[in-house]
Amino acid sequence: MRRDVGVAGGGAAGLTAAITAARLGARVTILERNDRPGKKILATGNGKCNLGNQKLAVSEYYTSGDPGFVAECLERFGTKQTIRFFEELGLGVKDKNGYLYPACEQASAVLDVLRYEAAALGVRLITECRVRRIEADRGSGKILVWGDDDRYSFDSLVLACGGRAAPKTGSDGNGFFLAGQLGHSMVPVVPALVQLRCREDFFKSVAGVRAEAVVRLLTQLGEFSERGELQLTDYGISGIPVFQLSRTVNYILQGQKEVEVSIDFLPWYTKEEFGSLCTARRQRLGNRTAEEFFTGLVHKKLILLLLRLAGLKAGESVDEADPEKIERFYRLCRDFRVHVTGSNSFDSAQVCAGGIPLCEITESMESRKAPGIYLAGEILDVDGKCGGYNLQWAWCSGFLAGQGAAGGGS
Numbered sequence: 001m002r003r004d005v006g007v008a009g010g011g012a013a014g015l016t017a018a019i020t021a022a023r024l025g026a027r028v029t030i031l032e033r034n035d036r037p038g039k040k041i042l043a044t045g046n047g048k049c050n051l052g053n054q055k056l057a058v059s060e061y062y063t064s065g066d067p068g069f070v071a072e073c074l075e076r077f078g079t080k081q082t083i084r085f086f087e088e089l090g091l092g093v094k095d096k097n098g099y100l101y102p103a104c105e106q107a108s109a110v111l112d113v114l115r116y117e118a119a120a121l122g123v124r125l126i127t128e129c130r131v132r133r134i135e136a137d138r139g140s141g142k143i144l145v146w147g148d149d150d151r152y153s154f155d156s157l158v159l160a161c162g163g164r165a166a167p168k169t170g171s172d173g174n175g176f177f178l179a180g181q182l183g184h185s186m187v188p189v190v191p192a193l194v195q196l197r198c199r200e201d202f203f204k205s206v207a208g209v210r211a212e213a214v215v216r217l218l219t220q221l222g223e224f225s226e227r228g229e230l231q232l233t234d235y236g237i238s239g240i241p242v243f244q245l246s247r248t249v250n251y252i253l254q255g256q257k258e259v260e261v262s263i264d265f266l267p268w269y270t271k272e273e274f275g276s277l278c279t280a281r282r283q284r285l286g287n288r289t290a291e292e293f294f295t296g297l298v299h300k301k302l303i304l305l306l307l308r309l310a311g312l313k314a315g316e317s318v319d320e321a322d323p324e325k326i327e328r329f330y331r332l333c334r335d336f337r338v339h340v341t342g343s344n345s346f347d348s349a350q351v352c353a354g355g356i357p358l359c360e361i362t363e364s365m366e367s368r369k370a371p372g373i374y375l376a377g378e379i380l381d382v383d384g385k386c387g388g389y390n391l392q393w394a395w396c397s398g399f400l401a402g403q404g405a406a407g408g409g410s
Contacts, residue, residue: 005402006152011038012391015030016395019118022123028122072363091103163378171378183369208231210232211299212268377398
């Protein structure tokens with residue numbers, strides 16, 4: 001008998017679940033709160049959609065639950081399956097240093113091929129439908145879903161409403177509310193892959209500076225570090241290494257007021273190489289002014305800030321300057337301390353960390369609290385690093401949930 005499958009949410013995970021269930025013979029209906037599906041897909045990868053990564057590993061993901069669960073899911077639907085899935089939809093996929101993109105480098109093409117396939121399979125799409133309530137009817141065995149104006153009845157339902165990141169795209173946390181109605185608990189949710197705000201008042205003077213750097217969190221739990229292009233803003237720090245560390249910072253800040261961060265603006269030098277560089281510069285350029293002397297070492301805006309913090313004047317001769325102040329400037333280049341007091345909000349976050357614990361779902365993504373309900377995507381307590389890992393989780397969990405909801409096995 002043909003199963004009626006509902007999918008709450010028409011994002012990356014929801015569309016994948018709908019296509020998978022329809023291919024297995026289910027009659028599928030997507031309930032999408034926006035006027036069109038997949039808005040968040042359009043914003044991914046700066047509009048190019050980094051849809052996966054060749055270097056797929058569970059170490060690129062975070063969860064408070066069992067990492068082995070994530071690993072098993074990715075084993076069943078990993079990078080090879082993602083490439084095959086999209087190529088079957090007609091999308092060319094290219095590899096850019098391990099990062100997977102559509103050949104045309106347009107996120108809109110990824111959404112289009114998903115929409116076209118769903119339509120070709122007869123998937124019914126109901127837009128501007130916010131799910132308000134979900135109940136299991138014990139008498140009929142059906143899953144009852146209430147929208148704004150109508151009630152729907154399904155044999156199974158995939159809950160893929162997203163998390164709280166980028167609420168303008170539809171991910172406003174409603175999925176967590178619905179999961180709570182069904183008896184699920186929740187790991188605290190915080191913004192992830194997001195900019196960090198600092199208490200220092202000098203950031204406006206260096207806003208716009210970009211530099212390769214190592215960013216280290218100095219915490220009681222140990223040191224966490226990432227390397228990549230750092231961006232200084234008028235309120236703090238941004239860029240890939242900051243994004244990668246932001247979820248950790250936000251969880252730490254739940255228990256304390258600030259987190260100390262050390263920035264190395266010259267990470268390609270070893271300690272010995274940097275020492276030799278400093279000595280050689282002093283011998284060759286010691287007769288220059290302080291500003292001239294340090295030009296070419298770091299960004300000019302940064303030079304002026306570091307001179308001030310080191311107690312040096314831009315126009316004073318290096319030969320006549322206090323050697324300790326010169327040394328202090330060098331130390332600031334390698335160990336520049338700032339204090340993070342928070343992050344930008346969910347409005348700016350690419351994803352959120354936290355969500356429904358993995359121990360509350362089965363290997364087929366079915367709820368242990370409410371049989372017949374399947375969970376997929378950002379609503380679960382899984383988040384990945386930058387580089388296509390979060391979309392890979394969406395495709396993977398969406399496929400497994402759609403398969404389970406259609407009765408296609410685990």
